[in-house]
Amino acid sequence: MRQIAFNTPIVTQLEQDYVRDALASPKHAGDGPFTKRCQQFFETRYGFPKALLTTSCTDALELSALLLDIVPGDEVILPSFTFVSSANAFALRGATLVFADSEPHTPNISVDAIEALITPQTRAIVVVHYAGVACDMDPIMALASRHDIAVVEDAAQAVDSFYKGQPLGGIGAMSAFSFHETKNVSSGEGGLFVANDPRFFERAEILREKGTNRSSFFRGEVDKYGWVDVGSSFLPSDILAAYLTGQLERLDTIQSRRKAIWQGYRNRLDSVAEYGVTLPHIPDYATNNAHMFYMVCDNLDQRTQLIAHLRERGILAPFHYLSLHASPYFKDRHDQRAIPNSDRYTECLMRLPLHLGLSDDDVAYVAEAVIDGLRR
Ligand SMILES: *Cc1c(COP(=O)(O)O)cnc(C)c1O
16 A cells, blocks of 8 residues: 655755765864855845854754843743744743734734733743744734834744745744754754844854854954853754755755645645635735645544544644643643634644655545545
8 A cells, every 4th residue: 555654854966965075074063164055045045134053943942032031030922832842942941931822714823812912021922934824924023013022933834935025034033943854944953043133143153152252253353262151052063054055955946846745735625625624724925835734624533533544545644733831741830711723723733744755646645535534
C-alpha cells in the first residue's frame, strides 16, 4: 500500500555542495560566510533591517523576551492555540501569560480579544501567523502603539508571506522565524531573529553572543571585546547555515511546488462542506505561503474517524496544537476564562501531508481518501 508521510525533508545537490564547502572551510563556528549569506538574503529580499540567524525559532523568541527586559509581574498576551515556544520564552522570564482566543474564521489571535485583555501591566503582544497566514496587523499595531506595548511576531511558519504587501516578520518590533524540518525552508533545526525597531539592533547582537560585544569587535568598532550584558549562545554553526543557504536559493522553486500542492487539495475538496468541514480561510489582507493545508472538522468524533480512515490508507494526517490555557502545566495558572475558538481548533483541526516528496498523484490519492472517509 502507498505510504504518505506527513512531512519528508527533501534536499538537492545544491544543499549538499554548500555543506561540503562549509566542512572544507576552516570556519565551522557561527557567523561565518554562509551565516552572512542567509542574513543578507532576508535583509535584501524582504528589507528586514537586522536579521540574525539563531539555532531555532524558540531561541529567537527567547532573545526577544530578553531584549524586552521582561520581568516577573509583566503581562504578555498571546494566543492559546500556538506552539509551546511562543509561551515558554516569556514564561522563562517570569511573565504572567494571558492567553487570548483565536478568530472564528482563522486560528490567528483575535484583535477584539487582545483589546479586552490589555492592562497597565501588559508589556508585549505575541502574534502567531498560523499556517503562514497573516494576523490582522494594522489594528494590532495601532492598539499596541496606543498603549506603548511591544509586538513580537512569531513568524515561525510565515516565511515569504505578506500582510497588505508588507512581509510578515517585518511589522512588529521584532520577529522570529523557524527552519525546523517541518517548515517551508529547513536546516533541520534553525531560526532567524529579526529586529525592526532600531532600539534593539545593537543589543540583539550582544545578547546573541553571550553578552559580549564580539560582533562590533569583528567589525573593528571597538579594540577589545568583553562581557557587557547578560546573554546566551544563540548562533548556529556555519555548516547549518550552508544547508540553509541552499534552501533559500531554491525558495521560489520550493514555494511554487508547495502552492501547487496546496491548490491541488483545495480544488479537490470543495465537497467536504457537505459534511460540515471547513477549508482554510485566507483574508483579503493576507497571502498564502502554502505552509500548511488544514481542515476544520465539524466535531471531534468526525476528526478522530477521518484520521483513522486516512491512516488505514497509509496517510499520516495529524491534528495540531492543544490549547495552552488548558495544558497540564498551565491549567491551574489560567484565570478560568473560556477560550472557545481555541478549544474548537484543538478538537477539530487536522492537517494533510504537504511536502516536496508528494507527486500530483499522491495529492489526488489523499484528497480522494478524505472524501471517501467523510462519506462513511
Ligand atoms: C515551529 C514553530 C516554533 C518553534 O520553532 P523551532 O525552530 O522548532 O524552535 C515556534 N512557533 C511556532 C508557531 C511554530 O510553528
